[in-house]
Amino acid sequence: MKPNNRSPLTDKPLRNPGQSLERLRDDLLLGKVLIPILMVWFMIVMIAWEWWCYFNPTSRNPIIITVVAIITVLYIAFSFQRTWRELKQLRQGIEGEKAVGQYLERLRTQGYQIFHDLIGEKN
Secondary structure (H helix, E strand, O other): OOOOOOOOOOOOOOOOOOHHHHHHHHHHHHHHHHHHHHHHHHHHHHHHHHHHHHHOOOOOOHHHHHHHHHHHHHHHHHHHHHHHHHHHHHHHHHHHHHHHHHHHHHHHHHOOOOOOOOOOOOO
């Protein structure tokens, strides 16, 4: 007999308080923090390589890659500063939604049904 790999759950699980904000935060961290940090490290490695080649008997010129790296690092630093503010606001929103969700959970004992993190349509 073949085992049944299907889930016994027929309905989607309820959402947690702040779940959509946490997902937005995670996407923001990946796209605007972690990837730019990797880009900065890549540029640092490129600079180090160019300077190493410069001090060895080769015909390399590290000035161009240094200028490109400095511009890249400055751009990422300014972008990171804006993203950091947005991340702090998201953290505050997540904490607020969790606090309200925990408060609303008390109403279940009175027979109320609680739905967390409902996402409406955007106009």
